[in-house]
Amino acid sequence: MSAGAAATGRTGARGPGAWLTPLVGLVVLLAVASLLGLWRSWWWAILGAGFVLVVLAAEGASRRLPFRFQTPFERALAWLFPLLVLAAWEWLSTSGVLNPRWFPPPSRIVGALWDLTVNYDRFSGTSLIGRPWLIPARLTEQGWPGVVALFNESHVWATLSRVIVGFVLGAVPALLVGMVMGLNRTVRTMLDSTMSAIYVLPKIAIFPILMLVFPDPFGEGPKVTVVAISAFFLVALSTMAGVQGIDKVLLQAGSNFGANRWQMLRHVILPGALPIVFNGLRLALGTALIVIVAVEFVRAKTGVGYLVYYHWQVLGTPKMYAALLVVMVLGVGLTALLQLVERLVMPWRR
Amino acid sequence: MTQKIVALQATKRYPSKAGMVTALEGFDLTVAEGEFVCLVGPSGCGKSTFLRILAGLEDLTVGEARIVPGDDPRRPLNNVVFQEYAVFPWKTVLDNVAFGLQMRGVGKAERYAVAERWLTKVGLKRFADYYPSQISGGMKQRVSIARALANDPEVLLMDEPLGALDAQTRAVLQEELLRIWEETHKTVLYVTHSIEEAVLLGDRVVLMTAHPGTKKSEFVVDLPRPRDLATTSTPEFAALTGAIWEDLRDEVRRAMEAQA
């Protein structure tokens, strides 16, 4: 019975019509829109209709595929659609529908990224990733100082080191403070409201104060500190929440089976708090990246944020987009790294 | 016969928005060493509260409730099989069962050997390396039972340990519990909702009243040991469960009316 129903259900999708018709419709739509010059005022409607047609085509194709191809098809779809968007962007930009000055075609952005990567900027004495292919030569010519100089000229390394050092300097004490706040009621009542108040304050707002505090206002001190402070409050408050959120009956089980204070911490409280602690760490890492890029906009001569801002100032939009791309890659990379740590530390969460 | 559990006029009140809630009122109970006592009563009458107090996890408001320590100071006084299982999600089944031994500093090889033996008895040997999120509720409950038994306490406090199991697994584990008790003659205080289970397992069945919980009545189970599931089909068994149910029915009805 069900086989028959499935068969009749499928006959409609037998021919290529199921996916071909929407595609033909898409081509017609784009051709008509371009010929009649509808893009300028109707771009949103064209994009919307185009998207619907693409979805229809994909669904038609998926229905025609045998079951074993379904998963590969879906995986391909996840990759193909962004590629399609990029292709559309490319086409819209080169054909002049999008102003290439503000929205340069992706191919030029990739070119700019390549430029930034391989070239050394004599004027500012910097390069994007520090030209690592020069390391062997530098090592023989100048020894380790030469390699250090390569690191120092790298924008990515500048941002990465600020984020990582600041994150660690903020998160490690935050874990301790949050733990104590979770365990001790007195400490919690004393600190909770103050910390929640500071937590909502955008940390960039205190950057000027930090610049005054440090002897070198334009050095690394204030930048690393502002990252550390943003990470600190998030991690401390989520650690506190994690400790408090542990199921009471698990604490009872721990003490009933003879755990002393230290064992309780090690075997019950710490692992019990970890999931929420890692939530906080993930948020803190994202915030750290946001904060450092914002700071680099205004107060840095190196770093990926500086690169974005600099190329905005000189209207080098392809390079600006390339720098934004690097920020994205850094964000994705750092998050993936943290996820790896998470999986190693919490094997029970698959 | 030495007394192992002594409770005198045990009273527990919890503060709440509407004043004090009395969970337990003037509850008396003595359990002799090696005795298996079952506690039966309507939901919310304070059975779990009483077990937590005996285990030292909560304080009494008035009265006295304690476990009399034995000669060996290294042996744990009591362990609880929690109604909510309370297995640690971050430990494997094996590590959960070995937990008490680990806390007492027993070496890895020895505690794993003990834990594996108990896992075999509750039928979970194959799942030793699983995490609790990967096993069913009934299996978690068996892990919780094995964890308490592996720690070999002087007194076992079991809070509806078979509550989450299907009838068949429940029957198998009831027989297993009977066998384990024949071997160890441990002092057990066992909370259950099932009159049949109480009569099958216990030397004595204590009935509690609903809200606030006090002792209502007490039945001595003089069925011969060793018992097994065949015991449940004897006329003596039927007579006793019938009598207990007769006594409890009004109490349950009162409890339901009070909640309505």
Ligand SMILES: Nc1ncnc2c1ncn2[C@@H]1O[C@H](COP(=O)(O)OP(=O)(O)OP(=O)(O)O)[C@@H](O)[C@H]1O
């Ligand atoms: N921590 C607590 N705070 C306030 N009230 C509580 C607390 N724990 C239990 N109570 C109250 O005490 C009473 C007895 O609860 P308890 O859990 O001991 O019942 P129980 O007999 O184990 O019930 P069940 O058979 O459903 O498990 C209930 O009315 C409950 O609301």
Ligand SMILES: [Mg+2]
């Ligand atoms: Mg209970």
